[in-house]
Amino acid sequence: METAGAAETVAKADLVQYYRDLFGIVVSRLPHEDAVRMKAALDARGFPVEIVDDAELPPLPADFQVQRVDADGEWLRFTDSMGRVTSRALADLVFLSAGHVSKLRPKSENILNPNNGWKRNDPETRMERTYREEMEKEFRIEFFFWTEPQRLKMSLAAAKAIFVKGRSIQLHKQEDLAAGIAELRALLPPERANTGIRQPDTAYPSLRAYEEEIRWHFHRIGKGG
Numbered sequence: 001m002e003t004a005g006a007a008e009t010v011a012k013a014d015l016v017q018y019y020r021d022l023f024g025i026v027v028s029r030l031p032h033e034d035a036v037r038m039k040a041a042l043d044a045r046g047f048p049v050e051i052v053d054d055a056e057l058p059p060l061p062a063d064f065q066v067q068r069v070d071a072d073g074e075w076l077r078f079t080d081s082m083g084r085v086t087s088r089a090l091a092d093l094v095f096l097s098a099g100h101v102s103k104l105r106p107k108s109e110n111i112l113n114p115n116n117g118w119k120r121n122d123p124e125t126r127m128e129r130t131y132r133e134e135m136e137k138e139f140r141i142e143f144f145f146w147t148e149p150q151r152l153k154m155s156l157a158a159a160k161a162i163f164v165k166g167r168s169i170q171l172h173k174q175e176d177l178a179a180g181i182a183e184l185r186a187l188l189p190p191e192r193a194n195t196g197i198r199q200p201d202t203a204y205p206s207l208r209a210y211e212e213e214i215r216w217h218f219h220r221i222g223k224g225g
Helices: 002-006 012-020 032-044 174-185 207-222
Strands: 068-072 075-079 085-089 093-112 127-145 151-156 161-164 167-170
Touching: 093 174, 093 207, 127 174, 127 207, 151 161, 161 174, 167 174
Parallel strands: 068 161
Antiparallel strands: 068 075, 075 085, 093 127, 127 151, 161 167
């Protein structure tokens, strides 16, 4: 990007990544002078931005995972994997988010110790546990409330299913996923939803990009925008 010269503390390669991850917050922890120069460069190229003190951007609350959401009049009813039910007033719902994200997850597996030959009846044969990180794709739907618990999350991965208003949704059934999101979209006005709710096929380049868009929306909501 040609804006690289506008910020002395940000490398050109970093700016390319910021542009690719542009969902709400472009970059954090910049000196004010660099932020002013970057804003001017982006404004000139048709990307209007706002300079905000990092302290003004609210952190996201911890999430609590659920597997099912149902609507009952002015109430939302959430059920977790243990069958526990939590009811929340629709009036308490402040924001909805969704989207495809990719993130690293730790994985482990047992393998035969390479120092031992495989002998089926040999008690000396030992298995060895190995660890690695693996990129995993996930579709998540999140509900944010004014009161505790403030963040309820539904996570949909390759071998899982979630339920939205009685509809079973799996990751490979895109029509069902789009229909479920459409039902949730009707719960709030567009300004109270992220890009992934408005466009369910949105793929965020990282979990960070997904979450920072939500933080930016909360900042705007706090300002009455």
